[in-house]
Amino acid sequence: MEKNNTALESKYHSKLNGDTALIMGMLALLVGVEGFVLYRILSETWEIAGNFFYLYVIFIGLMVAIEAIGCLSVRKSIKNHMFEFRYYD
Numbered sequence: 001m002e003k004n005n006t007a008l009e010s011k012y013h014s015k016l017n018g019d020t021a022l023i024m025g026m027l028a029l030l031v032g033v034e035g036f037v038l039y040r041i042l043s044e045t046w047e048i049a050g051n052f053f054y055l056y057v058i059f060i061g062l063m064v065a066i067e068a069i070g071c072l073s074v075r076k077s078i079k080n081h082m083f084e085f086r087y088y089d
Contacts, residue, residue, distance in 0.1 A: 012082050019078055027071045031064055 038060055042049050049056065 009083075016079060016082060020075055023071045023075050027067060030067050034060060034063060 038056060042053075042056065
């Protein structure tokens with residue numbers, strides 16, 4: 001029984017690594033899209049937005065921080081409950 005349990009744990013940790021890669025990919029996609037949107041806004045309105053550039057930096061920084069916290073909490077939740085709910089079966 002112990003050998004089967006070890007194999008199951010190994011399988012679950014392998015799948016968790018895959019989910020972690022998906023979560024990090026999602027975060028990278030979100031940051032990339034937000035960066036592109038910020039670039040488009042600043043390139044079109046630089047005469048006005050140049051004076052308030054620090055506000056854009058603060059806003060984007062807060063958005064990225066909130067998204068990163070959310071993604072990390074999703075990973076933590078999956079890790080905490082993966083054996084309990086048989087998530088990967």
